Amino acid sequence: MHKRTSHSVWMKEANINESDRFFPEEIWQHTFTESGAYPYLCGPHWKEQDMRGFVKVTE
Numbered sequence: 001m002h003k004r005t006s007h008s009v010w011m012k013e014a015n016i017n018e019s020d021r022f023f024p025e026e027i028w029q030h031t032f033t034e035s036g037a038y039p040y041l042c043g044p045h046w047k048e049q050d051m052r053g054f055v056k057v058t059e
Contacts, residue, residue, distance in 0.1 A: 007051070008043035018043045032057045 009028050010018035019028050021044070032038065035057045042051035 005044075007045065010041045010043045010046075011038050012041060014038050035059050 004023070006021035006023050008019045008021050009030070010016075011030075012018075016030070016038075019030075022028055032055070037054050037056050039054045040052065042049075045051035
């Protein structure tokens, strides 16, 4: 059974606050001012489901 659930983006290591929750068809935006790799977590799912990744910003 598919369960519809919301997600968030939390860039904890970069001290960027966790976003509001949103559904997969919705959009979250953030403007990065410096290049680098920014790890992120899904606030409600990173521990149990290891839902994490990173954004690579280049000039």
